[in-house]
Amino acid sequence: MKPKASFYVKIKLPPATSAETREALSEIITRVASRFSFQGLEDWAITLGAHEKVLGAEREFHDLRGKGTLSEDMRVYFAKKADGVIFAKLLSSAIGDLKISAPRALGKTDWMKEWRKHYRTQVIRQGRAGLAIVPAWKKPPASPKASVKIWPGQAFGTGTHATTRLCLEAYLREAPSLGNKFNLLDFGAGTGVLALGAMALAAQSGQKISALAVESDPEALAQAGKNARLNRRKLGLSLKLHRGEKYEFVFANVLAPVLLKFRKPLKDACQPGGFLVLSGILSAEADRFAEEFHQKGLELLSIEREGDWASLSWRRR
Ligand SMILES: C[S@@+](CC[C@H](N)C(=O)[O-])C[C@H]1O[C@@H](n2cnc3c(N)ncnc32)[C@H](O)[C@@H]1O
Structure with missing residues (x-):
């Protein structure tokens, strides 16, 4: 794949800009830039390895704050130079205090190629059961027996992130109690790692799964489709939730706001007796989130934590 073109607009902040102003500003910038070919906002002076620079969507979830300091400038990245020009004009007419540069081209380093060097097989374990998430270009390990190959592209879901691992650990814990045949929904599928990982585990345990990947980003959904073919699995693909369909898992x-928005449809999608595993919740907010998400017919089984993240497992009654 050819490296993508990138142009960045540099925004110089007034000296002693407070953290709150900065946060508000980055929210406004993201909102405005998202109307164009926005690729990302760099707000931190961080020394990152090439592999971390291309985590793409995954970056949003990684807490980069521990790794760097606030930079004097912000950089806003666009795929098209013309978008950078319009964005710079819009922003400078709205907020006069900012010094905004004309868009500059970023060197065309093939970050994907660089990053591939660093993506290693991830193993998720729960008791004696386990799943290996293997980069598409590597050989699966001999143990654990169940493995899934993933070509991430720009989609989230390499198995390196805690939110993904927490989901698969919950699956390893709960799915053995389900019958031999069941339906599974992967809402916010990214690379499809959860559905495809579950299918690999089911193939080992003799369970038969019919799985649907729902992903609102068409590029990520296409990536999930590619990964399904790579793993020779039949995975349903949809940009939207199919209302009325039921899944045992x-x-x-x-992210938490999306979970809350889909609070009712997610519960409705879960078959009575089935499991609903929510992830993408900040650990510090997990208890409050559980109260907000709770609804009649759902029993909270556990809150699991890893680093800054938490997952909640529910059972539908
Ligand atoms: C954190 S990633 C999870 C990827 C993968 N399931 C994993 O566990 O690694 C969340 C994904 O949800 C998708 N998403 C966000 N809002 C959505 C929505 N309303 N409907 C479907 N997918 C959504 C995003 O595009 C992103 O790919």
Whole structure:
């Protein structure tokens, strides 16, 4: 794949800009830039390895704050130079205090190629059961026996992130109690790692799964389709939730506001007796989130934590 073109607009902040102003500003910038070919906002002076620079969507979830300091400038990245020009004009007419540069081209380093060197097989274990998430270009390990190959592209879901691992650990814990044949929903599928990982585990345990990947980003959904072919699995693909359909196991690894927005449809999608695993919740907010998400017919089984992240497992009654 050819490296993507990138142009960045540099925004110089007034000296002693407070952290609150900065946060508000980055929210406004992201909102405005998202109307164009926005690729990302760099707000931290961080020394990152090439592999971390291309985590793409995954970056949003990684807490970069521990790794760097606030930079004097912000950089806003666009795929098209013309978008950078319009964005710079819009922003400078709205906020006069900012010094905004004309868009500059970023060197065309093939970050994907660089990053591939660093992506290693991830193993998720729960008791004696385990799943290996293997980069598409590597050989699966001899143990654990179940493995899934992933070509991430720009989609989230390499198995390196805690929110993904927490989901698969919950699956390893709960799915053995389900019958021999069941339906599974992967809401916010990204690379499809959860559905495809579950299918690999089911193939080992003799369970038969019919799985649907729901992903609102068409590029990520296409990536999930490619990964399904790579693993020779039949995976349903959809940009939207199919209302009225029921699943014995539901994964939803999306940010907390999206989980709350889909609170009712996610519960409805879960078959009575089935499991609903929510991830993408900040650990510090997990208890409050559980209260907000709770609804009649759902029993909270556990809150699991890893680093800054938490997942909640529910059972539908
Ligand atoms: C954190 S990633 C999870 C990827 C993968 N399931 C994993 O666990 O690694 C969340 C994904 O949800 C998708 N998403 C966000 N809002 C969504 C929505 N309303 N409907 C479907 N997908 C959504 C995003 O595009 C992103 O790919």
